[in-house]
Structures are given as C-alpha cells and as structure tokens.
Amino acid sequence: MAAFSKYLTARNSSLAGAAFLLLVLLHKRRRALGLHGKKSGKPPLQNNEKEGKKERAVVDKVFLSRLTQILKIMVPRTFCKETGYLILIAVMLVSRTYCDVWMIQNGTLIESGIIGRNRKDFKRYLFNFIAAMPLISLVNNFLKYGLNELKLCFRVRLTKYLYEEYLQAFTYYKMGNLDNRIANPDQLLTQDVEKFCNSVVDLYSNLSKPFLDIVLYIFKLTSAIGAQGPASMMAYLVVSGLFLTRLRRPIGKMTITEQKYEGEYRYVNSRLITNSFTARITELMQVLKDLNDGKYERTMVSQQEKGIEGVQVIPLIPGAGEIINADNIIKFDHVPLATPNGDVLIRDLNFEVRSGANVLICGPNGCGKSSLFRVLGELWPLFGGRLTKPERGKLFYVPQRPYMTLGTLRDQVIYPDGREDQKKKGISDQVLKEYLDNVQLGHILEREGGWDSVQDWMDVLSGGEKQRMAMARLFYHKPQFAILDECTSAVSVDVEGYIYNHCRKVGITLFTVSHRKSLWKHHEYYLHMDGRGNYEFKQITEDTVEFGS
Helix, strand or coil: CHHHHHCCCHHHHHHHHHHHHHHHHHHHHHHHHHHHHHHCCCCCCCCCHHHCCCCCCCCCHHHHHHHHHHHHHHCCCCCCHHHHHHHHHHHHHHHHHHHHHHHHHHHHHHHHHHHCCCHHHHHHHHHHHHHHHHHHHHHHHHHHHHHHHHHHHHHHHHHHHHHHHHHHHHHHHHHHHCCCCCCCHHHHHHHHHHHHHHHHHHHHHHHHHHHHHHHHHHHHHHHHHCCHHHHHHHHHHHHHHHHHHHHHHHHHHHHHHHHHHHHHHHHHHHCCCCCCCCCCHHHHHHHHHHHHCCCCCCCCCCHHHHCCCCCCECCCCCCCCEEEECCCEEEEEEEEEECCCCEEEEEEEEEEEECCCCEEEECCCCCCHHHHHHHHCCCCCCCCCEEEECCCCCEEEECCCCCCCCEEHHHHHHCCCCHHHHHHCCCCHHHHHHHHHHCCCCHHHHHCCCCCCEECHHHHCCHHHHHHHHHHHHHHHCCCEEEEECCCCCCCHHHHHHHHHHHHHHCCEEEEECCCHHHHHHCCEEEEECCCCCEEEEECCCCCCCCCC
16 A cells, blocks of 8 residues: 555545546436436426426436526626626635635644744744734635625526516516416515525535635645545545435425425415515526416316306417507407406407597496406407507506505606606606696695605505596506596596596596496497496497496
C-alpha cells in the first residue's frame, strides 16, 4: 500500500475521488430512471391527477428540462441583476472555503504553539486569527446578502410571469370554473413559488459549497497524509449519503401530503370571507398557457349521471364558434348559449344591436341572462355560430355589487387604471369631479377629505353610493357598450333616470338586466328569456306590455 501511495499525487487522488463520486451518482441515477420507466409508461409532461396518479419525483432528463425552462424565466438574459448575484455568491463561496481552510490551518498552529509553549508563535497566530475575523465575517455576510437578494429576485421574476399569465384574458376565472387540473392556485402563486425560489437558490449554494470543500480538502489531505485517508472518507460519505437518502424518502412524501392538506384547509376557510372570489410551478405554467390558448380540461357530468330528463347536452369544444371584433355593433349569429358543462340554455340565439339602441334583458332566474354576458365577455367559450362584438376595453361590465379597490378616492373612479394612466389620457381631477356630479356623488369629495383620501371604501360607502361610484367609473372609461347587471337596484328612480340619460348623452349603449318597470322607457329593444330554451327579441313600442316591479 505504501508503494502504491507513492504514485498517488495530490492531484491524481483528487481526480480519482471526484471520478468515484461521479460514477456512484450516475449509477444511482440510472437505477432511478429504470424504476421510473417501469412504473410509468406515460409521457413525462402528462397530467395524471385526474386519474389519481402522480408522477414520481426523480432527478432525470424531464426534471432538468423543467428546471431549465423555469430558470430562463428567473434569469432572462446573460447580463442582468440575477447574474450579478450568482457571480457574487460563487465568489463568496470560494472565498468562504479558503477562509475555512485557513482557519483550520491557523487553529492548528495556535494549538501547536500552546502545546510547545512557544509564546511568540502563539501570539502571532492568535493575532492573525483576530485580525482575520472581520474579513471572514464580511465574507459570510456578503454570502447571506447575495443568497437572500437572489431568492427575492427569483421570486419577483417568477411571480410577475405567473400573474401575467394568471390575469391575462380572465384566466383566473377559467381556471376556477372551466378547468380542474389545478386546485388552490392561490397557494401555488404565493407560498409554493416562494418555497420553490428558496429551494433553487439553496440548491445552488448547497451543491457548490460541499463540492468545492470536498475537492479542496481531498487535495490538502492527500498532500499531507497520502491518499488512503481521503479515500476512506469518500467511501464513508458515499455509503452514508445513500443510506440517509433512502431513509428520507418517506419524509418527502409526508411533506407533499402536508402541503396538500394545508392548501385544502386554506381554501375551505377562504370561503367564509365575504366578497372573496378566487377564481407545482411547471404544471401551473402549462395550465395557464392552455387556458390562454382556449384549451380546457374539466371532468364532465353526463346526462345519465345527472338524472335530468330533457336537458340538451353538447360536448365542450372551445373555439367551435367565431368571434369577430368590430366597432359599434353586437351581433349573435346562430350562437348556442350553453354552460361549460354542455347544458344548452338556448340552442340558436340570433339578434343584432347597433350603437345607440339600448337593450333591456329580462327573464326568470336561471334563464341565461348571466350566461349571455359571460359569453359576451369571453369568460365562457363559444360553442358555435358567430359573435360580432367590440374588442376588449370597449365593452364594460357593471355588477350589482361593484368592487371597491384598496386605495384613494381617485382610484375608485379610475379603476382599473392608475394615476399614470389617468395622466396619459389627459383627464384631470376636475373632470373626475364632473363624473361624480353626473351620478350626484359630488359631495363625497369634500366629505371624505379629497382625492388622495384612503379609506376602506367597501365599508365607508353605502350600497347606493357604491353603485353610483361604479357608474362614475363607467363614464371615466367611456366604452362603446356597457352591461348593467342590476347595478342601480339601490339607487332612487330619479337618480337612476338621470344616469341613464347621461349614458345616452355620452354615447354609451346599454345592455341592462333589471326588473324595474321604470327602466323600460330608457331602452329601444328587449330580450326576454323564458328559461325553457325560448327567447324573444323585439323593439319596444307603445303597445309593448311592460313587466317587472
């Protein structure tokens, strides 16, 4: 063994140890791939949640491909802030490793001075230790700073990307109502994204530092005592690592189960909050992309399972219809009005409305009034026919209970625009005051302390004031068409009439859902649905029988 050790230089021993470790890792990965291939014959990107099966988590080609895809989002280009932090962390890791080696060597020399009773050496090496402490502390703090900043940057990048996909084209609504592949997206977008970014950064540091330590320590030890000791240590590390990895497998499954139950618990509790509406990182990105492309996957209920006779059911084929964007017209041409589950409410809907002709929509509950607006707003897919409508931004929806955003009084009027958007449109605060006057809400400006006053507007404003604020918001945006869904139910008849007259004055064509007889005089047409698949679209004349309260 002594003769053999002569030929093992420090460099050769280090390379041999690294090669041995690499061979063990490759062998372990090959075994994992073999087991994964036997247990799962499905493509790696396929979602098996619907069938009650989960893909086994292994470090394989699919894992590396997914990680690379996400890293391109978090590090979008070569020269960016994230790259700088990656370089800073790498430099600090190397510096810390050399600091550790120096501290070991210097500590050994201090002990030697104590054992040999050499006061001069003891003082010198102790002084070196004290003098190096600030520098070593600086290295450690720079390393912590780089790690924390990189985690934050990664989270900001990934969160912005996911929220852009989540909020684009009402994807949040489609995910909650038209697609059931992702449960509890709020947890994925908040907690899971944070944990993922922390894990990626920790993976970078936790792999780099030990690997660098192993190489450097093997080199130093081999130079000092030969190759036998480091080789034994490497064998011990590999065996103990494999043993501990096998012991930790059940803990990983338990962690996944814990996160699943926490998400379900949070979802159940969130349903108790008034006015709340909630409509694995790679899977979430894929679902968001599918929903933006109009691809839905939802477990459908068959007619036999429902046990309902006479219900017309059609298959869910998003994109079967055609949407044409055109100004100053809304036209339904042989459009079937159906729910996402395929229940047909109206088989063949045909009517046309030009700008300037207000339409009153009426009928019993469940007849399809809200469904009509969801199709019109592209929240629900178009099953067939042709829908001609203005592009997004020129069609506005005002609900019965309008949303009051967190912010100033000005923000309530210009929502969803911000202050900069208001300036770009050239609309001054004086014009906003006129919008409030048009809904007889001008007094609120003085009452609440000006435009920059911040309040909990859901509590501060009464029901009627919130509805009038939503109409002021409508005047600010000035769309071609507006859908008013019982949005003046808490407003007096005279104020309601004034608002409708002003809508006609500024050229906003209205689709109104209401049961008030007083609104018939503000409309030219009515669309009545009976709830049994029949409808009637006619012009309002003096002979028209008005119904409502």
